Amino acid sequence: MAQATRRKPVAKAAGATVSARIAAQSHFQTLRLGTPFQPRIDALAKTQDWYNWAGYRAPHSLWDEELEYFAIRSQAALFDISPMTKYRIEGPDAEALLNRVTLRDVTKLRPSRVHYTAWCDDKGFVLDDGTLFRLSQTRFRLCSQERHLPWLLDSAVGFDVKVEEETEAVAGLALQGPTSFAVLRDAGFAGIERLRIFDLADFPHGGGTVSISRTGFTGDLGYELFVPADKALSLWDRLMTSGELRGIRAIGYTALNRARLEAGLMVANADFTTAEHAIRADRLRMPDEIGLGFMIDLEKGHFNGRRAILEARAKRKLRHVLVGLEIDGNVPAEHAIVYHKKAQEVGLVSAAMWSPMAKRNIAIASLARPYGDTMVEDLWVEIYAMRELQYQKLMKRAKVVARPFINLDRRTANPPADF
Amino acid sequence: MKAWDAIIIGGGHNGLVNACYLQRAGLDVLVVEKNDWVGGAATSRELTPGFLYSNCSYVCSLFRPEIMRDLELPRFGLQVISYEGGAVFTRDGDYLANYRDHDAHRREFARFSKRDAEAYDRYARDVTRQCRFIQPLLMRTAPDPTSLRPRDLGELLYLGKKFAGLSAEEMALTLRFWTMSISEFLDEYFETDVIKANFALSGIIGTALGPMSPGTAYVLLHHYMGEVDGSVGAWGYARGGMGAVTKALAASFKASGGTIRTGAEVDHVLIQRGKAKGVVLVGGEEIYGRLVVSNADVKRTFLKLVEEKELPDIFLRRVRNFKIRGSSGKVNIALNSLPEFPALPKDSPVYRGDMHFTDSMERMERAYDDWKAGRWSADPFLDMVIPTTLDPTMAPPGKHFMSCFVQYAPPKIGGREWTDADRDGFAESVIAQIAEYSPGFRDRIVHMEVRTPREIEAEVGLTEGNIFQGELTFDQLLFNRPVPGYAQYRSPVGGLYMCGSSTHPGGGVMGAPGRNAAAEILRDLAKSTSHMSPAHDVI
Amino acid sequence: MTSFETIVIGGGHNGLVAAATLAKAGRKVLVLEAGGEIGGAARTEEFAPGFRASSVAHLLNRLHPDVVKTLELERHGLQFARADFVPSVALSKDSPPLVLHGAYGEVLTGASSSEQSAWKDLRAQLLRYAGILKPFLSRRPPDLAGMSLLETASLGQTALALKKLGKEDMRDFLRVLLMNVADLLDEQLEDDRLKGLLAFDATLGSHLGPRSPTSLLGLYYRLAGETGGTAGAQVLPQGGMGAVVAAIRASAEKAGVEIRTSAPVAKIIVEKSRAVGVALDNGEVLRANTIVSAINPATTFLDLVGPREIDTGFMRKVKNIRMKGDAAKLNLALDRPPQFTGVDAASHKGRLVIAPSPDHVERAFNPCKYGELSPEPVMEVTLPSLADPSLAPAGACVLSAVVQYAPYALKEGWDAGKPKFLRAIMEQLEAYTPGIGKSVVRAELLTPADIETRYRMPGGHWHHGELQADQMLVSRPVSGWSGYDTPVEGLFLAGAGSHPGGGVSGAPGLNAARRIIAMKG
Known part of the structure; x- marks a missing residue:
């Protein structure tokens, strides 16, 4: 008999992991998850203007994107950062691992303490930027735009360290604006005044702790708060209650995005393409090509991409540069092409706005070297402004300027001002 | 006696595509088809009242949009609908689904492995990079690397430049894709067996290789380089079954003045003084044509339809050495109601996509070991779809048509021909597998059509029932397809051309061989190809 | 702390070749060998009182002529004449054996006349095609990132060699390059014994069956090797493989190489991204300008260098090198020479292959994909003591065999699997040489797990990494770093894990040394 009889595939015994896995099947019924703060945000969402942030339903705006922006600059704005990717990195070798993975x-x-950092692949191309929180000697939290678990786990081979993804488990809030310090102090976070810029401390909350850092994405006085997901709502309420007299408002991403641009901050996959997502090889960027060269520490020992970065610097292989632009007029130059002498295409604007704080027309652009690097004269942007179904084409002079576009003393003032 | 400008042997999709382009160039074209219907392996047939069967080819992705556009196929009824999901059922009562939504897809993978969930983007990036490298080659004639003609040198240069345009990392990746097994390739990205099995199936469909055979990583690319309306890699159903593709082609052909004769089986190609002059039908009727194009596979064309004495020895040897290996079968089922899969939530989009039961690389590979030993797989791999969940035209309301593509089924059983008892045993292996995951499945069956390589070869004329008209291994791709020296749609016989899937770029309902062959023929005739729109840009 | 110009880690044959070549170029070289004896897996060892056998490699068929020349091995006692070439014998249960005489079957006996002429054509074709690839053995693989003029020129030479084949031959070459060996054999041959032998040779030492695409490359690799100036020839060196290593050692020492045995390296010391020395297990630190690692690439980077000095992507590539061996080594001490049925006296001194057909080899391969043993293993057997009585007590005999497929990661574990596999091997042997079981004084079976432990070869893989298309040339040991240099400045690779791969060829060691000399590294 040539034909084998059917071997019935043996079923594995259903254990606890299997039942947990099966219980999670239903996620497909909710394509956009709510964050732990969702009940509160939903209640405030008058515009119902949502977007997809890494699989979460996040607000573009809640009531009025202009006014939400002014809440950041004049009072205190509460922004839900829970969808941000978070990794917990813990163990005796955590510091060594992160030193090998990241640039600083x-x-x-x-x-x-907290610092802003970035990390690269072997070729020195930026995988992402993010913030690194040192929670203790041996415990860190890495927050980023994209997901990096395989990279972190593979990097951790040979290190005594544990890497865990904790995006869903940890809820995050950004409280930003001139009254944010007062809001926190009034909420009873004793000692909050001692936090200097990039400091981090734990405070009691609801029988657990909330970790608060004096950090943010707005260039303003502000804080970021992380709590276990089950303490999220009580934290929200605590802040809203104490902030009532300080003008606290919940805001959406559009407002935050304006503030970050004024602060001259980049967004991965908006202002540059991250290496694991770049399908076209010429979209890859080295730190020096997106203004992150300052992070590179050649004295600290080996880190991922070091060799390639050194070589690129030595052989002058850096091909791009990310710059701040100040543009004539007041029409935002979003996605405008940058020209040299109005003729030669030399780059692209990735973010632009009229800055209410600086009263200037500002932009972040990526230019092909030497433009923006050694050749900064005679640069122009071609703005296509759609007005009543017609493009108004404007050719405007652009000047390379330093970022940030605004410098607010209150961001770093100690003790923080009480407004 | 009338002499046609061109006679196309076989009304499969490539034959029809070729016929359409030639007719639109002003030629007077006749398609001769042995069956009473056209379509070859892309047909829809009402095999039981009320049910339309896509009884061979069953899903659509690879068909080149340039062809749909040139030949105005939408005007003639072609419409393609994307899948909504897909899944591999696991033996522990769960499943791994594929969802269209990127984040849902990630969360689904995370149920099995958080690491794999986050590894997907890098995998997708690498596969996409390679597809972008290969896609532009589909609609070009492969260069002859031994030739010094300017055109071949130019095409070689084009290939060289494309390759040189890659970064060193991408080049290394290209080499890996051409030489690795899909199993080993996936090992470099994923840790979970079922997730690997979920991707690996694209590396084996249609081939006589297992997922652990080197070269199957390329086969995966072959299945990924299609698209549904610009969504690269997506698969969908042709509304009205796969016959809708060839029905539209036939209508387009006729509308431009072409002639089709069905029930006309070619006995041999008429050759005089080394030049094709027409065809002789079974029964003796002679039809004259200035050129003849064969949609049949290269073995059938040159070992059955052309006399040995007309062909050089070296060509014949290479044709005989061409590997066309029957490796799959079909079980097509009419159902009186939608089958239930208790593992699957009732509202799951998976019902509207492709379903599989092979949840490990080992099971997939063992299914192949059976094939090597000349047996159908005891625990077969199934690619199962229920197109009626998205296409109401194929069955009465509430009733369903199910198509099961089955691997592996050898061309011969232990060295002898298939028997009816074998066929029934083969069908039972499939039904038993489905029934294990869908209680009461047998009771829903209204009618069933079982097609082993024997039936596919007999009806469609595909040698050994191989769906790609030849294995997709490196020795049979590009300038090696179908045979070295004749990879440009021409043959040693003057005026005799090839346009089937045996030629570059290979099988699947892609239409590229038919179109590329038409371009070569028109070049030989010094006719305009302005009715062929340029290949879509890959930007 | 002592300083050297160059330290070579690993006293296997590649390490010694690299050391000798560097020393001949005027460098002060120290070789550090972890074991008590040099030679790595190419030694001659006593496995039973009075019985000695080559450790893993037991046949010499690819010692590279440039190595012989550079090291002047002939002056150090390594000389082979045509008379030393041993035949390959394809054994069969139900018919007399078929014998490939001379250099890989210059004369074929035991086959029909039509098969003989088919073989003549195929052999010539295989040698022609292997000849195209041969120049690659002794040079660095091209650098994909930026081809130098020299590299482009040498690729141009290959293109020229291809063109010289003639149009049709070139077409066939391009067609069959990545084919599976079984298909090619089926296209051209009839005799299962001959096909079985070739299928075995193509897949020996790799995780492939004859039906696996690309398996033909294994045959090219074998035939690109030469012995005594003749492609495809094989010899059983007098004194076993240890004698070959002894000649290499003599050459190295004459050139001034210092060799330290029982000196396992614990760590390669890297300072400011540059390798500056090694630390031994005993804590001793030795510094050098250049460190050459002639051991396994994974061991080199994962264990000796460690991840802290290496980029994650590179580590990932190193970890992804597939190196799980499927070949076991059997040494039998026999109280009398065995008699293989139907095999004449001369053929007993050759290589006896049990691989009755490609299908049989394929069936033997199947289980190893799932971590299971071949129930009917395939093997090549040699009886080295017949030609070299010094290897066994008077009247007794040594049987040395390489057996497949014995997967390194055996599901049931080697404790349970080893006796089972030995039984399966003995069953096969018994069928071809009845009564052999009763003549066994002692049997030593080295599974890949044993080979790993004994010879420090991870996965027990003799090539230090699968020698398959995706791990060859520019992809060996990993893409981007195929030219013997590494991301760590001053650290070079010189072992079989590097291009062109394993077997007692010395080519990786020689190429690496040439690279170091060229770089003035």
Whole structure:
């Protein structure tokens, strides 16, 4: 008999992991998850203007994007950052691992401090930027735009360290604006006044702790708060209650995006393409090509991409540069092409706005070197402004300027001002 | 006696595509088809009242949009609807689904492995990069690397430049794709067996290779480089079954003045003084044509339809050495109601996509071991779809048509021909597998059509029932397809051309071979190809 | 702390070749060998009182002529004449054996006349095609990132060699390059014994069956090798493989190489991204300008360098090198020479292959994909003591065999699997040489797990990494770093894990040394 009889595939015994896995099947019925703060945000969402942030239903705006922006600059704005990707990195070798993975010297990052950093692949191309929170000598939290678990786990081979993704488990809030300090103090976070910029501390909340850092994405006085998901709503309520007299308002992303641009901050996959998502090889960027060269610490020992970065610097292989532009007129130059002498295409604007704080027309653009680097004269942007179904084409002079576009003393003032 | 400008042997999709382009160039074209219907392996047939069967080819993705557009196929009724999901059922009562929504897809993978969930983007990036490298080659004639003609050198240069345009990392990846097994390739991205099985199936469909065979990573690309309306890699159903593709082609052909004769089986190609002069039908009727194009596979064309003495030895040897290996079968089922899969929530989009039961690489590979031993797989791999969940035209309301593509089914059983008892045993292996995941399945069956390689070869004329008209291994791709020296749709016989899936770029309902062959023929005739729109840009 | 110009880690044959070549170029070289004896897997060892056998490799068929020349091995006692070439014998249960005489079957006996002429054509074709690939053995793979003029020129030479084949031959070459060996054999041959032998040779030492696409490359790899100036020839060196290593050692020492055995390296010391020395297990630190690692690439980077000095992507590639061996080594001490049925005395001194057909080899391969043993293993057997009585007590005999498929990661574990596999092997042997079981004084079976432990070869893989298309040339040991240099400045690879791969060829060691000399590294 040539034909084998059917081998019935043996079923594995259904254990606890299997039942947990089966219980999670129903996620497909909710394509956009709510964050732990969703009940409160839903209640305030008058515009019902949502977008998809990494699989979460996040607000573009809640009531009025202009006014939401002014809440950041004049009072205190509460923004839900829970969808941000978060990794917990813990163990005796956590510092060594992160030193090898990221560009900056992590040994200089003291416990209870935060720094803005980035990390690269072997070729020195930026995988992402993000913030690194040193929660203790051996415990870190890495927050980023994209997801990096395989990269972090593969990097961790040979290190005594545990890497865990904790995006869903940890809820996050950004409280930003001139009255944010007062809101927190009034909410009873004793000692909050001692937090200097990039400091981090734990505070009691609802029988647990909330970790608060003096950080943010607005260039303003502000804080970021992380709590276990089950303490999210009580934290929200606590802040809203104490902030009532300080003009606290919940806001959506559009307002935040304006504030970050004024602060000269980049967004991965908006202002540059991250290496694991770049399908076209010429979209890859080295730190020096997106203004992150300052992070590179060649003295700290080996880190991912070091060799390639050194080589690119030595052989002058850096091909791009990310710059701040100040543009004539007041029409935002979003996605405008940048020209040299109005003729030669030399780059592209990735973000632009009229800055209410600076009263200037500002933009972030990526230019092909030497433009923006050694050749900064005679640059122009071609703005296509759609007005009543017609493009008004404007050719406007652009000047390379330093970022941030605004410098607010209150961001770093100690003690923080009480408004 | 009338002499046609061109006679196309076989009214499969490539034959019809070729016929359409030639007719639209002003030629007077006749298609001769042995069956009483056209379509070859892309047909819809009412095999039981009220049910339309896509009884061979069953899903659509690879068909080139340039062809749909040139030949005005939408005007003649072609419409393609994307899948909504897909899944691999696991033996522990769960399943792994594929969802169209990127984040749902990630969360679904995370049920099995958080790491794999986050590894998907890099995998997708790498596959996309390679598809973008290969896609532009589909609609070009492969260069002859031994030739010094300017055109071949130019095409070689084009290939060289495309390759040189890649970064070193991408080049290394290209080499891996051409040489690795899909199993080993996936090992570099994923850790979970069922997730690997979920992707690996694209590396084996239609081939006589297992997922652990080197070269299957390329086969995966072959299945990924299609699209549904610009969505690269997406698969969908042709509304009205796969016959809708060839029905539209036939209508387009006729509308432009072409002639089709069905029930006309070619006995041999008429050759005089080394030049094709027409065809002789079974029964003796002679039809004259200035050129003849064969949609049949290369073995059938040159070992059955052309006399040995007309062909050079080296060509014959290479044709005989061409590997066309029957490896799959079909079980097509009419159902009186939608089958239930207790593992699957009732509102799952998976019902409207492709379903599979092979949840490990080992099971997939063992199914192949059976094929090597000359047996149908005891625990077969199934690619199962229920097109009626999205296409109401194929069955009465509430009733369903189900198509099961089955691997592996060898061309011969232990060295002998298939028997009816074998066929029934083969069908039972499939039904038993489905019934295990869908209690009461047997009771829903109204009618069933079982097609082993024997039936596919007999009806469609595909040698060994191989759906790609030849294996997609490196020795049979590009300038090696179908045979070295004749990879440009021409043959040693003057005026005799090939346009089937045996030629570059290979099988699947893609239409590219038919179109590329037409371009070569028109070049030989010094006719305009202005009615062929340029290949879509890959930007 | 002592300083050297160059330290070579690993006293296997590649390490010694690299050391000797560097020393001949005027460098002060120290070789550090972890074991008590040099030679790695190419030694001659006593496995039973009075019985000695080559450790893993037991046949010499690819020692690279440039190695012989550079190291002047002939002056150090390594000389082979045509008379030393041993035949390959394809055994069969139900018919007399078929014998490939001379250099890989210059003369074929035991086959029909039509098969003989088919073989003549195929052999010539295989050698022609292997000849196209041969120049690649002794040079660095091209650098994809930026081809130098020299590299482009050498690729141009290959193109020229291809063109010289003639149009049709070139077409066939391009067609069959990545084919599976079984299909090619079926296209051209009839005799299962001959096809079985070739299928075995193509897949020996790799995780492939004859039906696996690309398996033909294994045959090219074998035939690109030569012995005594003749492609495809094989010899059983007098004194076993240890004698070959002894000659290499003599050459190295004459050139001034210092060799330290029992000196396992614990760590390669990297300072400011540059390799500056090694630390031994005993804590001793030795510094050098250049470190050459002639051991496994994964061991080199995962264990000796460690992840802290290496980029994650590179580590990922190194971890992805597939190196799980499927070949076991059997040494039998026999109280008398075995008699293989139907095999004449001369053929007993050759290589006896049990691989009755490609299908049989394929069936033997199937289970190893799932971590299971071949129930009917295939093997090549040699009886080295017949030609070299020094290897066994008077009247007794040594049987040395390489057996497939014995998956490194055996599901049931090797404790349970080893006796089972030995039984399966003995059953096969018994069928071809009845009564052999009773003549066994001692049997030593080295599974891949044993080979790993004994010879420090991860996965027990003799090539230090699967020698398949995707791990060859520019992809060996990993893409981007195929040219013997590494991301760590001053650290080079010189073992079989590098291009062109394993077997006792010395080519990786030689190429690496040439690279170091060229770089003035």
